[in-house]
Amino acid sequence: MQLTLWTYEGPPHIGAMRIATAMRGVHYVLHAPQGDTYADLLFTMIERRDQRPPVTYTTFQARDLGGDTAQLFKNAVADAYERFKPEAIIVGASCTAELIQDDPAGLALALDLPVPVIPLELPAYQRKENWGAAETFYRLTRGCIGAFPRPARTTDRLVKTCNILGPTALGFRHRDDLHEITTLLGQLGVSINVIAPLNARPSDLARIPDADFNIVLYPEIALNLATWLERQYGQKFINITPIGVGATRDFIAKVAELADIDATAMLTQTASRLNWYSRSVDSTYLTGKRVFIFGDATHAIAAARVAADELGFEVVGLGTYAREFAREIRTAAKLYNIEALVSDDYLTVEAAITAANPALVLGTQMERHIAKRLGIPCAVISAPVHVQDFPARYSPMMGFEGANVLFDSWVHPLMMGLEEHLLGMFREDFEFHGDAAPSHLGGKPVQAQPEPVLTTNQATAIWGADAEAELKKIPFFVRGKARRNTERYAAEQGTALINIETLYNAKAHFSS
Amino acid sequence: MNDLTPISDVAIPKIGCGDLPVLRERGQREVFCGLTGIVWLHRRIQDAFFLVVGSRTCAHLIQSAAGVMIFAEPRFATAIIEERDLAGLADANDELDRIVDQLIERRPDIKLLFLVGSCPSEVIKLDLSRAALRLSKRYTPALRVLSYSGSGIETTFTEGEDACLAALVPELPASPAQSLMVVGTLADVVEDQFRRLFAEMGITNVGFLPPRRAADMPPVGKGTKYILAQPFLAGTAVALDHRGATRIAAPFPLGAEGTALWFKAAGRAFDIAKSKIDDVLAKPVARARAALMRQRAVLEGRTIFFFPDSQLEIPLARFLSRELGMVLSEVGTPFLHREHLAEELALMPADVQLSEGQDVEKQLDRCRAAAPDIVVCGLGLANPLEAQGMTTKWSIELVFSPVQGFEQAGDLAELFARPLRRRALLKV
Numbered sequence: 001m002q003l004t005l006w007t008y009e010g011p012p013h014i015g016a017m018r019i020a021t022a023m024r025g026v027h028y029v030l031h032a033p034q035g036d037t038y039a040d041l042l043f044t045m046i047e048r049r050d051q052r053p054p055v056t057y058t059t060f061q062a063r064d065l066g067g068d069t070a071q072l073f074k075n076a077v078a079d080a081y082e083r084f085k086p087e088a089i090i091v092g093a094s095c096t097a098e099l100i101q102d103d104p105a106g107l108a109l110a111l112d113l114p115v116p117v118i119p120l121e122l123p124a125y126q127r128k129e130n131w132g133a134a135e136t137f138y139r140l141t142r143g144c145i146g147a148f149p150r151p152a153r154t155t156d157r158l159v160k161t162c163n164i165l166g167p168t169a170l171g172f173r174h175r176d177d178l179h180e181i182t183t184l185l186g187q188l189g190v191s192i193n194v195i196a197p198l199n200a201r202p203s204d205l206a207r208i209p210d211a212d213f214n215i216v217l218y219p220e221i222a223l224n225l226a227t228w229l230e231r232q233y234g235q236k237f238i239n240i241t242p243i244g245v246g247a248t249r250d251f252i253a254k255v256a257e258l259a260d261i262d263a264t265a266m267l268t269q270t271a272s273r274l275n276w277y278s279r280s281v282d283s284t285y286l287t288g289k290r291v292f293i294f295g296d297a298t299h300a301i302a303a304a305r306v307a308a309d310e311l312g313f314e315v316v317g318l319g320t321y322a323r324e325f326a327r328e329i330r331t332a333a334k335l336y337n338i339e340a341l342v343s344d345d346y347l348t349v350e351a352a353i354t355a356a357n358p359a360l361v362l363g364t365q366m367e368r369h370i371a372k373r374l375g376i377p378c379a380v381i382s383a384p385v386h387v388q389d390f391p392a393r394y395s396p397m398m399g400f401e402g403a404n405v406l407f408d409s410w411v412h413p414l415m416m417g418l419e420e421h422l423l424g425m426f427r428e429d430f431e432f433h434g435d436a437a438p439s440h441l442g443g444k445p446v447q448a449q450p451e452p453v454l455t456t457n458q459a460t461a462i463w464g465a466d467a468e469a470e471l472k473k474i475p476f477f478v479r480g481k482a483r484r485n486t487e488r489y490a491a492e493q494g495t496a497l498i499n500i501e502t503l504y505n506a507k508a509h510f511s512s
Numbered sequence: 513m514n515d516l517t518p519i520s521d522v523a524i525p526k527i528g529c530g531d532l533p534v535l536r537e538r539g540q541r542e543v544f545c546g547l548t549g550i551v552w553l554h555r556r557i558q559d560a561f562f563l564v565v566g567s568r569t570c571a572h573l574i575q576s577a578a579g580v581m582i583f584a585e586p587r588f589a590t591a592i593i594e595e596r597d598l599a600g601l602a603d604a605n606d607e608l609d610r611i612v613d614q615l616i617e618r619r620p621d622i623k624l625l626f627l628v629g630s631c632p633s634e635v636i637k638l639d640l641s642r643a644a645l646r647l648s649k650r651y652t653p654a655l656r657v658l659s660y661s662g663s664g665i666e667t668t669f670t671e672g673e674d675a676c677l678a679a680l681v682p683e684l685p686a687s688p689a690q691s692l693m694v695v696g697t698l699a700d701v702v703e704d705q706f707r708r709l710f711a712e713m714g715i716t717n718v719g720f721l722p723p724r725r726a727a728d729m730p731p732v733g734k735g736t737k738y739i740l741a742q743p744f745l746a747g748t749a750v751a752l753d754h755r756g757a758t759r760i761a762a763p764f765p766l767g768a769e770g771t772a773l774w775f776k777a778a779g780r781a782f783d784i785a786k787s788k789i790d791d792v793l794a795k796p797v798a799r800a801r802a803a804l805m806r807q808r809a810v811l812e813g814r815t816i817f818f819f820p821d822s823q824l825e826i827p828l829a830r831f832l833s834r835e836l837g838m839v840l841s842e843v844g845t846p847f848l849h850r851e852h853l854a855e856e857l858a859l860m861p862a863d864v865q866l867s868e869g870q871d872v873e874k875q876l877d878r879c880r881a882a883a884p885d886i887v888v889c890g891l892g893l894a895n896p897l898e899a900q901g902m903t904t905k906w907s908i909e910l911v912f913s914p915v916q917g918f919e920q921a922g923d924l925a926e927l928f929a930r931p932l933r934r935r936a937l938l939k940v
Contacts, residue, residue, distance in 0.1 A: 001565075001591045001607040003614055010572040033631045035545025035664025038573045040892030050899030052892065059541045062665045065635075076540070083873060095567035096631035096665070099598075124567060125595045473701045500708075501795070504919045508803045511922045 006346045006366055008321035008384055012122035012132025013094045014039055019136040020090060021053040021169035022197040026140070027086035029077045031069070031097035031104050034059040046387050047170050056080040058097070070102045077108045081115070088116045088144060088202035090136065095124035116202065118143035128344075130220040130296065130322060133168060137197055138225045141205045148206035160259040161191045163211045165226055165237075166218035167198040172299070172383040173397045174198065174218070175390075180399035181217065181242065188252065188266060190259045197221075209233040213258040217241075217398075219298050220322065242398045243302035244310055244406065245272050271400035274407045278311055289414065292317035292358035294341065294349055294367050295382025297325030299397070301332040303362050303381045306406055308336060317341065317356045319349065321364075346370075360414055365389075377413035461490035464499045471503065485510045532857055532866055534848060539871025542892055543821060543846055544908075545664030546672025547628065548577045552912060553676055554587045556697045557722050559623040562588040563615065564662070565608065565640060566630030577908075587622070589615065593632055604636075608643050609650075612657075622655060624726035626676065629661035656726065658683065668846040670744040670822045670911065673697060677721055680729070681751035684721075687731035691717040692778060693757065695749070696742030699914035700724065706765075706917060709775060712792040713784050721748075732757050737781050739774065741765060741916060743856070744823035746849050763855040765916045766824075766924060767831035768800035773855070796918035803922025804835055810929040812837035814885035820844035820870050821890055821907040828888075828910065830859045836925055840864045841884040844875065886932060903931045 013030060020028040021043050030036070037057050043049045058076045060069050077091060091108040105119030118140055122132045164181065167174040178198060185192060193211035194204050208214075214229060214237040216222045226237040236258055242251035249267055256263035270276075277283060291313040293303050297320040307313040318333045319341030320326070326342045333340035341352050350370045353361060361371040361378040365386040371378035380389060381397070396402040463471070467486075474482050482503075489506035490498050547570055550562040564570045571590035591611045596602045608627070616622065625647070627640045640659035647657040660679040662672040677695065692715050694706060703720055710718050719730020721738075736757035740749065743764050753759070762777030763770045772793050779789040816838050818825040825845045832838040840860075844867040850857070860866075867875070872893075879887060880900070887897055887904045894904040905928055915924040 001593055001597055001602070001604075001611055003611045004568075004571050004590045004592050005586060006575055007568055007571045007590075009568075011568040013569075014572065033545070033664040034541050034543065034668060035547070035573065035631070036569060037540070037542045037892060038544055038548075038576055040542070041890070042576060044893070044895040045891050048895060050895060052896045057540055060665065062634075065665060079873075095569050096635055099632060099635045123595070124569070125593060125598055128568065470701075470704070473704065504796075504799060507919065508799045508922060511803050511806070511926065 002345075004345075008344050008346075008364065008366065009129035010039070010042075011095055011124050012127045012129060012135070013092060013120075013124065014042070015129040015132025015134070016090065016092060016120055016122060016136040017043070017053055017055055018129075018133050018168040018170050019140060019197045020055060021049070022167070022171075023200050023202070025087035025201045025203075026054060027080050027084045027089050028053075028055045029073070029080050029089060029091045029104070029108065030055055030057050030094055031073045031076075031092070031102060032057045032059065032094035033096045034061050036094050036096075042170055046385055047390055048387075049169070053169075054084065054086070060097075065100070069097075069100060070107055073102055073104055074107050074111060077111055077113075077117075081111075081113050086115060088118060088140070088147070089113065090118045090120055090140060092120035092122055093124075098124050116143050116147040131324060133221050134224045137165075137221055138228060140202070141196070141208060141225055142228070144202045144205040145209060146206070148203040150203075150207050150210070159189070159191050160212040160261075161193040161210070162255070162259065163193050163208050163214045164195045165208075165214055165216055165222035166220075167195070168218075168221055169198070170383075170385055171198075171218065171221075172296075172385055172389055173395060176394055176396035177217065177398040177402065179394070180396040180401055181215070184242075184248075184252070184399050185255065188255060188259070188263055189261060190255060209235070211235065213237060215255070220296055220325070241298050241302045243299070243402060244306035245274055245400065245403045246309055247302060247305060248272075248399055248403065272403040274310060274403040277407050283311075283411075286411065286414070287312045289313045289360055290316045290356070290358040291360045291362060292353050292356050292367075293381070294319045294321075294353075294361075294363040296320060297322045297329050299382035300362075301329060302397075303406075304332055304336065306403070307362065307410075310403070311407070311410065313360070316358055317352060319343065319352065321349075360410065362410065379410045379413055460487055461495050461498045461502075464497055467498045467500050467503045470500050482507070532860065532862075532864060535842075535865065535867040537867055537869040537871045537874065539869075539874065541668070541846070541870040542819070542872040542890055543870070544577060544669040544890070545573070545631070546662035546667025546669065546675060547574055547630065547664075548669055549662060549672030549676060550574055550588045550628065551577055552697055553673060553722065556724065557624065557726060558724055559621065559726050560587065560626065561615065561619060561622040561624070562626045562628055563612070564588070564590040564628045564630055565633045565638060566590055566593065566628075566663075567632045568592055570630045570632075587619075593636075598636065604638050605643055605646070609647065612647055616651065616655065620654075625655055625657045626679070627657065627659040628676075629659065629663055629666075631663045631665050634661060634663050634665060656683070670742070670824075671747075671847070673742070674745045674747045677745060678747040678751045680722060681732070681748060681755060684729050684755065685731045686733050686755075688733045688735050689717065689731070690735040690782075691719060691731065691737075692782065693719045693721055693730050693732065693736055693738040693752070695721045695738050695740050695752070696745055697722060698741055698916055702914050702917045702920065705919055709792060709796070710778070713775070713779050713782075713789055715778065715782050715784065737778075739778050739781075740852060741774075742824075743827055743849070743852060744847075746852065749852065761855055763830070763859060764824075764827040766827045767835045767921050768797050768804060768918060769835055770827060770831055771800070771916070771918050771921065772797050793918075800918040800921040801835075804925050807922065807925035807929045808836050810932055811925065813839065814932065815839045815841045815882070816928070817841040817879050817882055817884035817887045818843045818845075819872075819875060819879075819887070819889040819893060819907070820846040820867070821888070822911050823847060823849070824907075824910055825888070826853055826856050826860070826866070829864070830856050831924070832928065833861055833864075834859060835921075836928075838928075841882045842867055842875075842878060844868075844870065846870070886928060888928075903935050905931050 020026045043053045091104045108117045167178045214226045216226045216239045229235045238254045240251045242248040291307050304315050315336040320329045321344040329340045362381045364382050368378045486506040629640050644657045644659040658679045660675040732755045734756040738757050739760040760781045762774045765771040765774040829843040842865045848868045
């Protein structure tokens with residue numbers, strides 16, 4: 001057993017849901033107990049999707065365990081096929097259903113449905129979300145290749161084509177990264193055969209082998225599949241994550257090589273503002289800022305390169321929660337002469353951050369909490385996702401625009417250069433006292449805020465002790481409003497002493 | 513409802529509660545499991561810790577249901593069962609002891625620890641009650657260890673609280689004294705309001721279950737009369753009956769009327785004079801009604817459809833139909849406890865469509881066909897329904913917010929009015 005306060009990844013069937021939900025024409029039948037449907041809200045609330053994930057859960061209960069849960073599963077598959085008429089069905093079990101061993105694969109195949117049925121084996125007690133997504137993507141693609149007719153490949157195509165593999169539902173900035181990379185490939189003149197899994201249909205997966213090469217946008221999701229495609233179909237793949245100016249240029253150079261095109265023009269132009277912004281004098285104060293980086297391996301490794309080479313930070317911590325990528329992160333950490341942290345234990349990560357005492361944390365939502373507690377500025381660079389990681393505006397991590405986004409979102413939490421300078425200069429002034437934290441970090445002011453001085457022409461009722469005590473029970477973020485409203489009400493009513501009655505009369509008076 | 517009608521004169525019609533037809537559904541249930549209750553229970557019992565013995569799914573559920581991770585160091589955690597536990601390579605009890613040691617070392621301030629069973633722990637038949645006994649002996653008197661099941665195969669959403677409170681009942685100190693016990697988690701501010709009103713009525717020996725602190729467990733015995741503040745406490749009620757306590761039957765304290773009837777039932781049980789009760793309730797009732805009148809303008813005549821969620825659906829529907837003039841389309845509940853809800857059912861309109869259990873796809877079909885003005889549903893369904901042009905109210909907020917009592921009646925109505933007002937406001 002492992003003691004867990006927060007988890008960085010969900011169970012592997014959540015990964016499978018991310019593939020199914022990203023795609024069109026796929027339905028996932030999940031053998032799972034009542035309650036596992038919570039997973040729907042990840043997609044409908046965090047990502048604000050306007051449709052339910054295409055998932056049917058058997059939601060068995062105790063009374064079903066005595067009876068026939070296998071029949072329940074068969075009925076769920078049959079009903080889901082009838083209602084949704086998908087082009088392909090994936091079936092599997094969540095952690096509890098894995099224990100009751102009903103064999104979803106055998107049961108679903110026995111129904112002999114007229115569409116491909118792809119069974120998933122996602123060991124819930126060993127593996128996690130990203131592994132589940134990668135495995136599902138691989139199984140589903142293998143299952144679809146050959147199951148759908150596809151036009152014969154033209155052998156003497158003039159323009160080479162590629163597939164973009166990896167973007168999913170509930171992915172960290174996948175929507176915007178994909179737009180950025182698609183645009184970039186368009187500018188290079190490389191045509192795209194299939195983008196998957198996001199918005200792909202099962203019949204599109206069947207066309208993946210037609211391309212000349214693959215772009216692995218997110219190795220956590222697509223590296224398994226790309227490795228198999230290379231073995232099976234001789235498709236080369238690019239596994240350079242285009243995050244930051246340098247990595248984007250490396251990516252372009254590699255694409256140009258595989259697509260057999262000349263990318264000199266694009267490689268010599270300065271397409272990102274990061275280059276100049278980082279060289280401008282205001283950025284001098286960024287020099288050697290100690291930064292702690294933690295996230296999924298891809299984003300963490302990419303962020304370390306940008307931090308060190310493009311912003312002039314000192315990388316004092318680098319880690320990932322993804323054990324599958326331990327080797328990669330250890331190799332990367334050597335570049336910065338540090339020991340990589342590979343752990344999915346939130347408390348271990350917290351201890352490491354505390355010990356490193358960085359000036360900036362680049363992490364996940366978990367590290368944002370840790371940083372907030374420690375009073376350290378933080379920017380989020382990786383999943384697990386939060387509703388804030390799906391901004392309304394265009395905000396990629398990848399490509400040249402992505403580099404601009406990184407500059408802004410990492411530098412803004414730090415004190416702006418001039419602000420830091422002024423703070424040093426006026427250190428002893430009362431507003432800029434020595435312990436003042438930048439106002440936008442929301443740190444608690446060290447000096448007690450003086451009570452606002454009341455203007456004498458405004459008659460204010462006195463608060464009775466009971467009402468004052470009651471007021472304190474109101475959540476702090478509305479307490480000020482409650483106090484003002486009650487005083488206003490008391491003034492209007494000519495009440496001199498505010499008691500609990502007055503408080504609630506005022507609440508009733510102003511509520512609506 | 514006439515603003516001047518004293519609530520004591522509202523006649524409870526004698527419809528047999530069995531008279532209302534109920535559509536019973538069995539299919540995919542889009543509801544949380546009982547583990548979710550930890551999200552509010554751990555806020556209520558401030559020195560308790562909830563340790564789920566389960567899978568990564570359990571941990572992920574609680575963290576997702578909590579919405580955002582508000583607390584850097586929460587008072588709940590999951591002991592995640594791993595492959596070696598299942599393969600028998602590790603003794604589950606040794607592992608549990610090790611994890612509890614780790615936990616207590618980190619949080620010595622914890623006075624009450626719940627081992628919370630989950631679907632996987634039940635399927636592998638891990639006996640948490642025995643583990644709790646063993647650990648209790650080991651840590652006594654600094655820490656008490658109890659267990660209950662919050663698994664999805666045993667409990668639906670709020671039934672997790674029922675299981676938790678039922679586990680507390682045998683631990684309550686015995687006392688033959690006359691006392692009132694209010695059962696079901698309430699916000700601290702609501703508890704204090706209720707205490708004041710009971711005191712004004714002349715009932716002073718009042719306990720609340722669960723209490724705010726583990727040391728303040730209310731005593732129970734033959735002199736205890738208990739009143740449910742929540743409609744989902746079937747198991748807790750049985751456990752209290754077993755300790756000799758008797759239940760005061762009443763509607764639930766939602767809305768001006770529901771709260772008044774609830775207080776009156778308690779007052780009658782303690783032989784408080786009717787005039788005294790009316791005196792005490794007059795002002796808060798008037799205040800609640802005034803607050804409700806403002807929301808009535810938005811809600812009156814609008815139709816509402818409830819997906820099953822917390823078992824609060826029937827009391828809420830009663831409140832919305834009787835005090836705000838809403839028209840009930842379908843009222844779904846995960847489970848209908850006819851005895852505890854008898855007073856509520858008697859107040860429901862005779863033509864209401866009740867449904868128990870769920871087949872979510874069929875219910876969505878019915879909901880689309882009914883095209884109600886507002887749909888009360890879980891977070892998984894809300895945005896997809898909004899995208900189809902429906903107005904929704906997330907049901908979970910009705911469980912997390914202080915909505916009981918007179919002073920919150922207006923707030924409760926506002927929770928339903930806000931989505932409608934918002935829809936009218938938006939020009940995009």
